[in-house]
Amino acid sequence: MERALRVALAFCGILAVLWLALGESSAPSRAAAGAVGALAITSLAWQQRRRAGDASREAEILAQQLVDERQKIEHDFVRLREEYEILEHYFETVMNNIPANLYFKDEDSHFLKVNQGMAESFGCSHPADILGKTDHDFFGPEHADQALADERQILATGKGIEDKVEFENFADGKVGWVLTTKQPFRNRAGEIIGTFGMSSNVTELMETRNTLEKERNMLRSLIDSFPDRIFVRDPGRHYLVVNKAMAEWVGASSPEEMLGKRPDDYFPEALVKSGAREDLNLLATGTPVINREWKLRGQKGERRIVVTTKVPWVDAEGRYLGIVGMDRDVTEERRAKALLEKTEQNLQELMDNSPAVVYMKDVSGRYLMVNRGYEELFGLDRADVLGRTDHDFIADPEAADRFRDSDLKVLEKGKSIQMDERLYVDGEPRWYVSVKFPLFDASGRVHATAGISTDITDRKEAEQAMGQLNEELVLANDNLTRAHEQLIQAEKMESIGRLASGVAHEVKNPLAMIGMGLELLARRIPEDDETGRETLERMKRGIERAKTIIKGLVDFSSARQLERLPVNPNQVIRDSLALVDYELRKGGVKVIEDLADELPEIKMDATKIEQVLVNLLINAMHAMGAGEIVVRSRQGRLVGSGRDEGARTAGHLREGDPVVFIEVEDSGPGIDPENLSKLYDPFFTTKPTGMGTGLGLSVSRKIIELHQGTLDLENREEGGVRATIVLKVT
Structure with a gap:
């Protein structure tokens, strides 16, 4: 087991040393590998020492060396880690900021x-x-x-x-x-x-670049489209920018050909020297050159007039970078101006020698031109008129308003108008016939108005005198015609009167004999002969009707004097209504009385006036059948004669006379307009046979005329007929 541990530690140490030797990894990885190697070697050394004991001094020295190496490696590891963290911080700072x-x-x-x-x-x-x-x-x-x-x-x-x-x-x-x-x-x-x-x-x-590009292209298009010659030069007078007009003027094939060149390459020496002095002064003082005029021979040798404007070209700090200029050929403009001045002079002379008042205004009403006649009319000098409006010097504001209104009509319609205008000159009214017309520019738009006014005061006065004379002649002719018609009507009425008198006299006695014969026959007809008795009754009614007609003819033709006594008109109206009350109620007629209070008494033959009123009431009832009749009386003054032909009161009633009006209004169908002129003709009637003689209105009108009044019938707008009796208050 101990042997296996030693082998492992030795392997780890060797692997760490190899890792360090390769140097492929990052600084932290290398530091970690060094630490692992040092630890492995140190552990191996201590294992060897324990085996060899205190007797092995070499192992002890080796161990110390390994410990020092480990400490050095650890120190390097910490330093490298700090450097790595600093670099990582720098990188992150750059990345995020x-x-x-x-x-x-x-x-x-x-x-x-x-x-x-x-x-x-x-x-x-x-x-x-x-x-x-x-x-x-x-x-x-x-x-x-x-x-x-x-x-x-x-x-x-x-x-x-x-x-x-x-x-x-x-x-x-x-x-x-x-x-x-x-x-x-x-x-x-x-x-x-x-x-x-x-x-x-x-x-x-x-x-911004696109905008600048568009603006540059727009500026380029703009300066190339200008007919004026535009240029930019540096302080050395080299051309930096020129437009097409400039290139064409000097004979260059394109604006680019002129770039970098100087005026010396295109203009005469004398012009170049004067221009150079001018440019130096401009760059030294900053004073621009505005509309300096100079002359030049054109390419065909003709004399041209050029106007130059030059200003300094400065940067944002105010330093002069060069000169921006523009040359304009004004030769044709000056020629046109001279021709225009000559034309205006000729026009002014023509206007000044015209007997009419001539003037011209702009669209705002300011005077552009006036002639001598205008100056004399208003007593002003043209210098005091030009540039001003009518309201500035015409004392009558209403006249100034009329003048401006007529100017606006011309501007609005674009057509000439003619009118008569009245002005007060030296306190006296004068008449002028004025023709105002628009003036158009080359594009067809109205840019001014002009007017020509001719004094027609004498003609106007003659026309007014002639018109007044003509009115008097027409009135005299109308009066003569009316008098002639009245004479004819009067003669006709007199003839009808004589005829009626003769007819009444010749028919009256035969009718009396026929009446006596009918009475004799009535005694001899048997009581049971109903047919015979009915026939006799019809014959008697025919005789009575004939007697009525004869009586009407006699009354119509009678020339006897009226018995005129002071009577209240309202009393006569009420008596007349009482006479026909039964007939009106039987016919379904409602009577409305609208009689004025305290009417003055009028001298009249009450019986005759009652006859007229009864006739009017019966006629109204027959015209409408069942309905409504309004009888009205009122006092007033006569306004307008309104008398028909043949009126016998033409010399009696006068405008403004105090009169009493008696009106009878029905609600019937009215009178056919074709029959209005025939109403007063004897024997004219619109009633069926047996209901009228055609003498009622003729006799009634004669009665009113004998009272020096009038009787008129007219159709009402709301329907029906209105009969109006006018009697003079005496």
Whole structure:
């Protein structure tokens, strides 16, 4: 047993020494191997000493040497362990604080070690959550397959990939750009055992670069599209930037051809020297050159006018880096300006010699041009008008508002308008006919308005005088026509009166004889002859009807004087209603009285007025049947004559006379408009045969006219007819 132990200890010591000799392991492993070897040798030595005893001094020395070696090994082990821990700390500090993703992978692209930043960018809380996984566990096939292919290429070739910019979808759903560097991961023997790499988020940098690239391209496009000649020169006057217009101007094939060259290569010596002095002064003082005009012969020998603007080009610290300039050929512009000034001068002269008032305004109403007529009209100098609006110097704000409104109409419609305008000049009203029209620019947009106003006061006054004279002639003609019609109507009525008087006289006596004969026949007809007696009764009724017609004719043609006494109109109305009360109730007519209180008395023939009212009430009942009649009285003043042809009161009633109105309104169907003009003609009636003679309204109107009043019938808007009697208060 003791022998076997010695052999084992010797084997362990030898194995430890061999491990140390190979030197393949890490520092901690080597320290541990040294300690094991020392322990084995020490134990073996003590075994030998115990066997040999105190007599073996050599064994004792050997043991001491082994103990010293062990202590040295232990000391080295502690030192190496401390160095290892320091290096490990340095490595972890770098891994976790560098602003980039650091990682190590094995040959199968499994993660061996990552830093905290990479773990967080992958959506993990700790690097341990990533170890053993691959890119396919965190990214889509497109990105993961490409990363795997790159790593396999590194393993196969041993060459790394540096500064590769990749588009990436991050774990938080955002997208961006990363800058990646990958290298082979080797052991101490130089063998490739995997890959390691570093990636940084350069999204902001890439976006900035892209933005700068876009802005550079935009600036390049902008300066190349400018017709002006743009350039940038360094302090030595070498061209750094030029646009296409500049290259074409000097005859260069492209802007790139001019880069690095100087003005001496393209311009005359005299211009170059003056320009050089100007550039030196600009760089020395920083004073810009603004719109300096100079002349130059063109490529075809023509004289050109050029305007130059130059400013210093400075960096962020304010140091001068060169000059930025722009040359503009204004030859055509100056020619056009001169032509325009000449045209404006001719136009102004033409306007000043026009008898009309001429002016021009911009879209805001500010005056751009006025002629001498305008100055004389308002007593102003054009210098006090140009650039101002009507509200600035026209005393009448309403007139200024009208002028502005008409300008806005022209601007809105884009068409000319014509109107008559009135202005007060020296306190006197003057009339002007004004034509306002739009002015269009080259693109077809309205950019101003213009107006031409001609004084038409004399013509306006003549027109007004002529119009007034024409109105007077028309009125006189109407009065003459009305008088002529009245004479015709009066003559017709007089003829009808004479005819009625003759007819009544000739028919009255025969009717009396026929009546006596009927009385004689009635005595001789037997009592049981009903047919005979009925026939006699019809004959008697026919005679009575004939007598009624004759009486009406006699009354119509009668020229006797009325017995006019002061009477209250309301009393006459009530007496008339009493006379027809039975007839109205039998016909189912309801009468509504709307009589005014305290009406003045009027001189009238009460019996004749009652005859008129009874006639109107009976006519209303016959026109509507069962219904409603309103009888109204009121006091007022006459407004408008409104008399028909033949009215005999034309010289009696006057506008504003105090009158009493008596109105009879029914709820019937109204009067056919075609019959309104025939209502007062004798023998005209719309009633069935046997119900009217056609003389009622004619006689009634004559009675009212004899009272110096009027009788009018009209259809009501709500339906039915309104008869209105107007009697003058005396």
